[in-house]
Amino acid sequence: MSEISIPRPTQGDVVDLILDDHRFFESLLRDLRDATADREAARAALSAVLIAHGEAEEEKVYPQLQRKDAIDEHEAEHGEEEHAEGNQALLHLLECKGTDTQKFDDAVEKLAEALNHHIGEEEQTILNPARTEVDEKVRRDLGEQWLARRSELLDADCGSIEFVTKVVARAEREGKLPDEGEEKD
Structure with a gap:
């Protein structure tokens, strides 16, 4: 298995940085669907970057955007629930x-x-308001904080099945995942 290099910028506007990760996720998903691609490498890279991205967002980005009134508590909670559902699907993968x-x-x-x-x-309910309602300097500071936390998590092997299992178990304890067979709204 070859290794896919995960981009590790150190600064930038948090909105642009998150969007860059979203495009990277989409590229890795295409590789996972491609029988001629190194699917094992794509799975490992997606696992690491997806966990680092989401955990850093929940710790650094969502609380700051709430304080700046760019998003409300419901939007932050909904984002966390969707991260939990994605992490659970990642664990199955x-x-x-x-x-x-x-x-x-x-x-x-x-x-x-x-x-x-x-x-x-x-991109519609969190990043658009962040782009229009949060000062550029704040977005850049937030970008640095988010990237620093994302890098710490990547260095801690956050994409390992053990780490992902712990993240999913925490989401279950916190009630962020629907019960089996039940859909979250």
Whole structure:
């Protein structure tokens, strides 16, 4: 397995940086669907960057945007619930033994569905208000904080199945995941 390099910028506008990660997720999802791609490398890279991205957003970005009144508590909570659902789908993907099975393909599609839904909503309901209602300097400071936390998580092997399992278990304890068979709104 070759390794896919995860971009690690150190500064920028938090909105642009998050959008860059969203495009990277989409590229990795395309690789996961491609039988000729290194699916194992794509799975490892997506797992690491997805967990680092979401955890850093919840710790650094959402609280700051709430303080700036760019988003309300419901939008932040909804974003966290969608992260939890994506992380749960990611865990199912990581639990697949091989990358050439129907189970793997199904897990990729389930993850893609959760991710694409979240990306669309987040870009409209969280990032647009952040872009228009939060000062550029604040967005740049927030970008640095978010990137620093994202890098710490990447360095801590946050994409490992053990780390992802802990993140999903925490979301379950906090009630951010629907019960089996139940849909979150």
